[in-house]
Each structure stands twice: as C-alpha cells, then as structure tokens.
Amino acid sequence: xxxxxxxxxxxxxxxxxxxxxxxxxxxxxxxxxxxxxxxxxxxxxxxxxxxxxxxxxxxxxxxxxxxxxxxxxxxxxxxxxxxxxxxxxxxxxxxxxxxxxxxxxxxxxxxxxxxxxxxxxxxxxxxxxxxxxxxxxxxxxxxxxxxxxxxxxxxxxxxxxxxxxxxxxxxxxxxxxxxxxxxxxxxxxxxxxxxxxxxxxxxxxxxxxxxxxxxxxxxxxxxxxxxxxxxxxxxxxxxxxxxxxxxxxxxxxxxxxxxxxxxxxxxxxxxxxxxxxxxxxxxxxxxxxxxxxxxxxxxxxxxxxxxxxxxxxxxxxxxxxxxxxxxxxxxxxxxxxxxxxxxxxxxxxxxxxxxxxxxxxxxxxxxxxxxxxxxxxxxxxxxxxxxxxxxxxxxxxxxxxxxxxxxxxxxxxxxxxxxxxxxxxxxxxxxxxxxxxxxxxxxxxxxxxxxxxxxxxxxxxxxxxxxxxxxxxxxxxxxxxxxxxxxxxxxxxxxxxxxxxxxxxxxxxxxxxxxxxxxxxxxxxxxxxxxxxxxxxxxxxxx
Amino acid sequence: xxxxxxxxxxxxxxxxxxxxxxxxxxxxxxxxxxxxxxxxxxxxxxxxxxxxxxxxxxxxxxxxxxxxxxxxxxxxxxxxxxxxxxxxxxxxxxxxxxxxxxxxxxxxxxxxxxxxxxxxxxxxxxxxxxxxxxxxxxxxxxxxxxxxxxxxxxxxxxxxxxxxxxxxxxxxxxxxxxxxxxxxxxxxxxxxxxxxxxxxxxxxxxxxxxxxxxxxxxxxxxxxxxxxxxxxxxxxxxxxxxxxxxxxxxxxxxxxxxxxxxxxxxxxxxxxxxxxxxxxxxxxxxxxxxxxxxxxxxxxxxxxxxxxxxxxxxxxxxxxxxxxxxxxxxxxxx
Numbered sequence: 014x015x016x017x018x019x020x021x022x023x024x025x026x027x028x029x030x031x032x033x034x035x036x037x038x039x040x041x042x043x044x045x046x047x048x049x050x051x052x053x054x055x056x057x058x059x060x061x062x063x064x065x066x067x068x069x070x071x072x073x074x075x076x077x078x079x080x081x082x083x084x085x086x087x088x089x090x091x092x093x094x095x096x097x098x099x100x101x102x103x104x105x106x107x108x109x110x111x112x113x114x115x116x117x118x119x120x121x122x123x124x125x126x127x128x129x130x131x132x133x134x135x136x137x138x139x140x141x142x143x144x145x146x147x148x149x150x151x152x153x154x155x156x157x158x159x160x161x162x163x164x165x166x167x168x169x170x171x172x173x174x175x176x177x178x179x180x181x182x183x184x185x186x187x188x189x190x191x192x193x194x195x196x197x198x199x200x201x202x203x204x205x206x207x208x209x210x211x212x213x214x215x216x217x218x219x220x221x222x223x224x225x226x227x228x229x230x231x232x233x234x235x236x237x238x239x240x241x242x243x244x245x246x247x248x249x250x251x252x253x254x255x256x257x258x259x260x261x262x263x264x265x266x267x268x269x270x271x272x273x274x275x276x277x278x279x280x281x282x283x284x285x286x287x288x289x290x291x292x293x294x295x296x297x298x299x300x301x302x303x304x305x306x307x308x309x310x311x312x313x314x315x316x317x318x319x320x321x322x323x324x325x326x327x328x329x330x331x332x333x334x335x336x337x338x339x340x341x342x343x344x345x346x347x348x349x350x351x352x353x354x355x356x357x358x359x360x361x362x363x364x365x366x367x368x369x370x371x372x373x374x375x376x377x378x379x380x381x382x383x384x385x386x387x388x389x390x391x392x393x394x395x396x397x398x399x400x401x402x403x404x405x406x407x408x409x410x411x412x413x414x415x416x417x418x419x420x421x422x423x424x425x426x427x428x429x430x431x432x433x434x435x436x437x438x439x440x441x442x443x444x445x446x447x448x449x450x451x452x453x454x455x456x457x458x459x460x461x462x463x464x465x466x467x468x469x470x471x472x473x474x475x476x477x478x479x480x481x482x483x484x485x486x487x488x489x490x491x492x493x494x495x496x497x498x499x500x501x502x503x504x505x506x507x508x509x510x511x512x513x514x515x516x517x518x519x520x521x522x523x524x525x526x527x528x529x530x531x532x533x534x535x536x537x538x539x540x541x542x543x544x545x546x547x548x549x550x551x552x553x554x555x556x
Numbered sequence: 557x558x559x560x561x562x563x564x565x566x567x568x569x570x571x572x573x574x575x576x577x578x579x580x581x582x583x584x585x586x587x588x589x590x591x592x593x594x595x596x597x598x599x600x601x602x603x604x605x606x607x608x609x610x611x612x613x614x615x616x617x618x619x620x621x622x623x624x625x626x627x628x629x630x631x632x633x634x635x636x637x638x639x640x641x642x643x644x645x646x647x648x649x650x651x652x653x654x655x656x657x658x659x660x661x662x663x664x665x666x667x668x669x670x671x672x673x674x675x676x677x678x679x680x681x682x683x684x685x686x687x688x689x690x691x692x693x694x695x696x697x698x699x700x701x702x703x704x705x706x707x708x709x710x711x712x713x714x715x716x717x718x719x720x721x722x723x724x725x726x727x728x729x730x731x732x733x734x735x736x737x738x739x740x741x742x743x744x745x746x747x748x749x750x751x752x753x754x755x756x757x758x759x760x761x762x763x764x765x766x767x768x769x770x771x772x773x774x775x776x777x778x779x780x781x782x783x784x785x786x787x788x789x790x791x792x793x794x795x796x797x798x799x800x801x802x803x804x805x806x807x808x809x810x811x812x813x814x815x816x817x818x819x820x821x822x823x824x825x826x827x828x829x830x831x832x833x834x835x836x837x838x839x840x841x842x843x844x845x846x847x848x849x850x851x852x853x854x855x856x857x858x859x860x861x862x863x864x865x866x867x868x869x870x871x872x873x874x875x876x877x878x879x880x881x882x883x884x885x886x887x888x889x890x
Contacts, residue, residue: 059884126761142762152749233711233749235890243713246612247880249640392613399620410624422624505613509580509606509626516609520586523611525753528782 023469027367030360031379034437037397038262038385044400045255052244052253061240065260067154068223068236072264074158075222076215079166082311084211086166087173088199092185095296095304102174103545105308108315109167109491110541112498112515114227115534116319117151117160118527121231123322124151152232160232161222163315168221169214171487172449176210177203179453179483185293195294209452213445216268220387220441223261226501227519237261238390251396258393265388269381320538326531334532338512343536346513349428350496353435354443354489360436361443361488362481365451366473370459380444386437391501398434398506399425431506438502439495443488450484451477494541514540578604579820582614583631585807590631593836597827603820618646623814628821631673633807634715636722638670639873641810648811652822658829658847662868663806672806672869673828674843677771677862678720679802681756681790687765689791692798695724698766699739707743708755708764712888713880716752716770719805721879723865723872727800730878737886748889753777753786760789770805775842775855794862801863806846 089095090102108116124130131148140146150156184206188198204211229236237257245254296304327334364380386394402425409420424430454477462472478485500515507516514537521530583590587609594605608614608627615637618627632638641647642665649668656664663672680698682690687706698707709717724733745764750757755767756777767790777787794802809828811821827833834845839853851857883889 055881056884060887060890063887063890126763127757150746152747233747233889242612243880245616247713247718248877249615251616395613396616396620399617403620403622403624406624407622422621422626425621426624426626501612504610505617507608509608519611520588520609523751524586525751526780 021371023363023367023370027364027376027379030364031382034360034383034440035385036401037394037434037437038389040400041255041258041389041393041397044251045259047252050250050253050256052248052250053256056240056244056253056257060235061257064235064237064240067234068238068261068264070154071158071161071229071234071236072219072222074155075162075165076219078158078162079169079218080211080215082162082166083169083173083214084204086308086311087170087177088203089304089308091174091177092203093294093296093304095301097305097308101305101308101312104312104316105170106167106545107312107542108164109171109494110497110538110545111164111316111319112227112500112518112537113161113164113225114231114500114522115323115518115527115537116164116315117157117228117231118522119319119322120160121151122527123318124149152234154232154234157229157232157234160228161225165218165221166311166315168217168491169211171491172210172214172446173207175483175487176207176449176453179450180206182293189293210449212271213449216271217387217442217445219268220265223264223388224390224438226390226392227522231522241390241393245393245396254393258389261388262385265385268388269384273377320535323531323535323538326528327535330528330531333529336532338517339514339533339536342512342514342517342533343540345511346497346515346537347540349431349435349513350493352432353439353496354493356432356436357439357443357492358447358485358489361440361447362473362478362485365444365447366477368448369451369456370469380448383437384441384444387439387441389438391438391499391503392505394434394438395502395505398430398437398502402430402433427508428511431503431508431511434502434506435496435499438499439492442491442495446484446488446491447481450481450487454480490544493544497537497541577602577820578606579628579817579824580626581605581607581629581631581824582618582627583607583609584611584614584633584637585609585631589841592840593828593833594824596832596836597824600827601820601823603823605824615640615644615646618812619644621814625812625814626816627812628815628817629824630810630812631807632809634719635670635672635806635808635869636715636719636873636876638665638808638810639870641812642669646810646813648813648815648818650811650822650825652826654826655829658826658834660846660848662866663846665870670808670810671825671829672808672846673834674807674837674841675804675846675864676806676843677794677802677804677864678716679769679771679774680793680795681759681767681769681774682793683759683762683765684789684791686762687791690766690793693793694796694799695720695803696736696796698743698768699736701739701743703743703766705743705745706765707740707767708745708758709740709748709768710751710755711748712737712883716805717768718876718879718883719872720768720803721882722875723803723867725875725878725882726867726872730882733879734882734886737882737888741886741888753783756790757783757786760786771844771856771859772842774859775853778855792859794859796865797863800867801865803865804869806869807843 086105090098090105122128126143185198185202188202193201223238226238226242230239237260241254241257244257245251364383368376368380389397406422406425409423413420458476459472462476467475498515500519503513503516504519514533518530518533518537521527527534587607597603598605614630618625618630618641630641647669650671651668655671659671664670680690680693682688711717721733721737724736752769752773755769758764759767774787774792777783796802809825811818811825815821829847831847831850834847834850837843838845838850842853842856844852844856
C-alpha cells in the first residue's frame, strides 16, 4: 500500500502541527544567533560549568531514583496480588497532582533545624545547638533530586504499568513455566520488552526535571534553568539566555535520541485484550506485607505526609486562608487544562498516525519538532511564544488600520497565548504516551482494515481509537495535571484578571507564607485527583 | 473583505470594548500587599483596577507587547526595574504637580520617568543572645574574618542584594567590592538561600549570628503569630551610621509609554503618592513612606531615626550590571 510521494493531507497536517508548535523555539534560536554575547562569555568563564554539572547530576539523580521507585511499583501492581493492591494501583499516581515546589516547601518546613522533627530529636537527646549533631540539609542538590523524583516517578509508574499490562502475558507465563524466578522473569522478560516505554518515560522525566524552576530555585541549587532566568531577567540579555537554552536543547536531543534508539530494537506487536485481574504471582504472608509496606512507604512520603501537613496548615490558618475566590480560580484552571489536554491529544494523535502510515526518513520530524517545547523552562517558553504572537498581532493591527476596528493584542494578550504555550510545552507528553500505545498495535491490523475497504481516516477512528483508548486517556490525563501545576508560563502570559490556582499559591510561596495559601494548594491537588479517579474508573470498566 | 474580517473579529472578541474607566497594572508586588490600596482608589474614583502579578519577566512582557500593550502602570519592588524600563524607552513621563509636591526630588526621576513610592532599608539583624545590638556596624565589616561562619543572606542575585553590592561599587570601586564580596562569602554560615524572613529564622535557630534583610520584614514578622518568635530573637541594626548612612532601596511606579488610560494612570499614581496610600504603605507594610510628614507605623518609629545613604538611586543603579557580574565571578551563590 505504498502511497504516492505527493503531499497527502496527513502529511500536510502533521507538518503544519510540527512547524506550528516549533515556531516559538525557532524564534528563540534566531534570537540566540543575534550577534555575540559578552554576557554569555562572561558566564562561560565563571559559573556556567557549575550550572551544567548541577543540571546533569540533578537529571541523572532524578532518573535513577524514579526508576528505583517506579519499576518495582509498576511490576507489583501489574502482575502480583497482595494486600491493598487494588487501592495502590491508582493511589500511586496521586503524587502527580502535587507540584514539586509545594512538597519542597512542606518538607523544608518539616525537616529543617526549626522544624518539628529536629526539635523533637534535640529534646530526646539533649542536644543544644546545630554543632552537637549531624542532620541532613534538605536544601541541597540531593534534596532537590528526592523532591522532584517523588512527584515525577508516577510518569514512569503509569507508563511502565500500562506497558506490562499490554504486553503478552503468555511470555511471562512461559518464563514461569521454564522455571524462572519472578526476579529473573522481571529482568529477562518484562524489562527488555518494555524498554521503549521505560526510556520514553525517563525522557519525559528528565525533560520535566530540566524545566523545573520553582523547586531548585527554592533550594538555592543553581542549574541551567535558573541560569536562563538570571541571564534574561538579571543581565537583561535574551540573547545569552537563548544561548543557554541552546545547551539545554542539546540535552533534550540526547534524551530524544536515546528514546528513539531504544524504540528501534523493539518490534513486539502483540495485543492482549482483556488483561484484567489475572495475576501471575500471589504474594502471601510476609511477601505480601513487604509489598504493601513498600507501596505504603512511597505513597506516604510522596503524598500523605505533604497533604497532611497542608491540611494542618489549612486548619490552623483557616481564617486567613479561606477565600471565596478559590472556586473561580479552580474553574479557570480547569477550563484551561481541559482545552489544552484535548488539543494535545488530538494533535499528537494526528502526528503519530502520520508517522505510522507513511513511514520514511522524514516522517518522524514533525513529531520531534513539536516535542522540542518541552525542555524549555516556562518563562523562556512564555517569551518564545510572545515573540511570534506579538509579531502577528502587530501585523494584523497594521493591516486593519483604518478599518475602524483595532484588535489590539488579539493573540498575545488573551487566553490564546496561554493555551498555545501550554500545548507547545506539553505536546511531548501526549506524543510519548500516544506513540508508545500505537507501537503496540500490529501493522497487520491496519492492513486488514484497509483491505476491508476502510479509508485511512476510518481506520483511525473506528479501529485504532478504540484500541488506543487507554493510551489516549493516559496522555490527556498527564497533560491535564501538568496544566494544573504549570506556573512560570502562566505567570507571564495571563490576561488581566485571570488567575490559576498555581499562580495564586505562588504569590504566597514566594513570600514563604504557604500557610496562607494552603487551601488553594489543596485545591490544586483535589482538582488533579478528579481526573485521576475518572480515568482509573474508565480503565477498570474497559477491562 | 477587510471590513468584513474586522467586523467578524470585533464580534468574536470583546477586546475592542475597552471600558472607559479602568487602569491596567503589571505588578511585581504581591496582590495582597497592594490590593487594599487599589480598592480604596476604586472606592474614591470609581476607576476599576486590573492587575497581573508576576515576580519575574513583566518588563520583558511590556517590551514585547509594544504599542498594543494594555498595561498602563508597572509597580516595581526595587529601583533597578524602574530604571531598566526607562532605559528601554518604555516609560511615559509622569507630569503632575501633585506628585512633584508629594515626593522629594531625590526620589523621582528628574524627567518623571519613574517615581518611588516607599523606602526600605537594607538592615543587618543580629542575634540578641550571641551578637547583641551592633550600633556601630558597617556593611564593610561583614567581610571581617571575626564573623567567619556567622552570616546568613538570601541569594546575591536578588535585587535587594544587587542594590547593596551596586552601592558598594559606587562607594568603593569594583576591585575593592570584589574583595569585600569574597570576604562576605567566606563568612557565610550556609549557601545563600530562602528569603529575608528565612534569614531571621536562621538566626533564631542558631545557624548564624548576623543576617541581611529589609526593614519591613521585621515589622511584618512581629505581626505574624508563627514568625514573631523569629523576630523576637534579633535586634535590627542600621549599618554605617557613623559614615555615609544605611543603604536604601525603594519600591515605585512607572507609567508605560503606550498607556491607553494615561489620565486614570496618572490619577492612580497621584493617589499612591498622597497621604492616604502612603499611610497605608506605612501602617500595613511597615515601609518608610516617601512623602515627608506621613506618619510611620508605631512599630517602625520605635526603631529610631537613622541616617540614609544620600547617593542618588540613579547613580547606584549604573553599577547594577557590574554587581551581578561580580556575584558570578566570586560564585557567591554556589
């Protein structure tokens, strides 16, 4: 079924999306090439190496730690039966709803010298001052690694678990029959089979880590991201900031390249329908409780403790923190998150489908172009988005001059700018999730559908989409939750009188008074939980 | 064709319907600080205020939006932001007798490109138990080895610290300031982190004996049930009283060049320089009002009078880029 090499509508669509979503970056790169930058060479000579090293350590640390947390969890919940498993299965996604900077704040409050933990220790052991004993300092690079991994591991957990569920069960059963221990089967069968999904998830996690600003800034850990901010807002040099973003883009390309290489080796197309409650391993006795304990530990540290502390704040500061505007902020947050996740799902579906139906050297490019926005820190992205949008706005105003209507900032001064920026930023998440689901659908299904007289479009809507339901939902859900938490881009692109929960919370966090915004912070979590629950339920029913 | 499109656009956007009686504000200051003042302004004049708050990047946004931007005013929390806007040619001169009458000449741009609204001092807080009151302390002394491992501060790149370093360059030159910075860095009890409040907390905890911080935080902490204990553990000291005086920073306002509501913007600026708003700044935010004769809050007044560094802000701000460069060169934050 080789299509002619003329422009197909799929091709046009995919390229339009790819180019459209990478325009902001193109503007930024253009900016980076503007002349030499004295500021950049000064940074190069002084601190840039420290920043780069910190960034590499941070990303490596978060990736390794997330893997240590998420892989066992994914395997346990996909293949084993143990006490509380049905609850853990969805509960382990909960930390996704917490912004990293909030848990960083909460844990700092809990664990620093003046926090309840150390005070209690001092009372117990009669220590007098900070010189009498050693206690780890959370506001360090390792501390930042732990905080970020705790809220990002669910990406890997979710994607890995889905991959295991969609893998051929028979292979794992066969490995059992051949006398492999669960551990052997995990390392020799499950892991290699899901390598593509794992690498995709880790690529997401590393990009997300790279874009984190609030947490590392709060912990005073200097990374390339903080350097971009300093350079642009301190040295007022967008050119130098764009050059530093260029270094970050190199990292991104490495991440994407790794992901692609891992995909190449993966050609397992077998779809197992009705993977439901069959489980391979019954963990009874102490093994079951060990599994329960591990899940409980992660869940407590990453979710229950921080949320408990937030509840405690909310209880004590209720008078000051209760604010009738919440519902309005929550509604506005929901509104924008919903728009963005639907758009991201649709465009990623189109692009990935194009990659599938017209495989060739160049077909992967639109998707890769479109994914580049992800590694840009929110503030930089916001500016990168404003560059082309204001240009269009200006041209439009010039063109309409004298027609009696002045549109003003039609694109850059409205919600459009925010939605566009979010789609640019989170497209990669949707793309990754949709792509890894598509990979598992055997091409023979497409051929069957085509030979039965269905067109490309019908194949997509009637054959693929039902099969992809879970992958699409996962994609939409991840994007939705990210939108709820997104801060820097929101701060810079908000139209007048538009607040999201995140921006509302941030004005207090930046003043070290999270207590006063504890209820809004809880709202972010709560609103993130609703879709988590909903998606989980629909998956259950689907099974 | 063109008119059809124009009509269509007008129909689907409400943007063209700019209400006659409003003023749009980009604010570097948190809404909860300025909202009461804005509410009062609306009550008096009927002019609606719309705010976008952000900690970073508003200047850049004004710059990108250019002549179609909707911001009429930018409220800043330090002088360098205002001067940056002026240098970019994004300001509109504030021409008002009321403002000129209310604000002393040293606290506004000669051509009216910016106006300071409140003053704050860069103080040194000292532990009551371990350091006592330091009446004769100077910023220069913070580099003295006797304070090794005893000083806490927020990031050197924060505008408040950059302002201080810039003023050191203005008084002592680049080389001497670099040596001073290296000395202060060697005296730090921990890597620069947190905000000004967090430094006072660290003194209370015994992590350090001295901390740099702005004056108004001290007042605000005394009002906060949780933070009162931190503030109670320290004395507030005004450095360099025996020579040039303490370093001042200001918060302020500029009118944007392309403001569509210049009249309303001017009304708001005038309102902010007048007794009522200046009083609110003084009583609610514990800042020093810029308008002479406006009463300080009781608490702030109790800290006593002090000598201010009289070097003009516009002079100090010239050295801000150099200050930032030095902070990087000595790796102050790392």
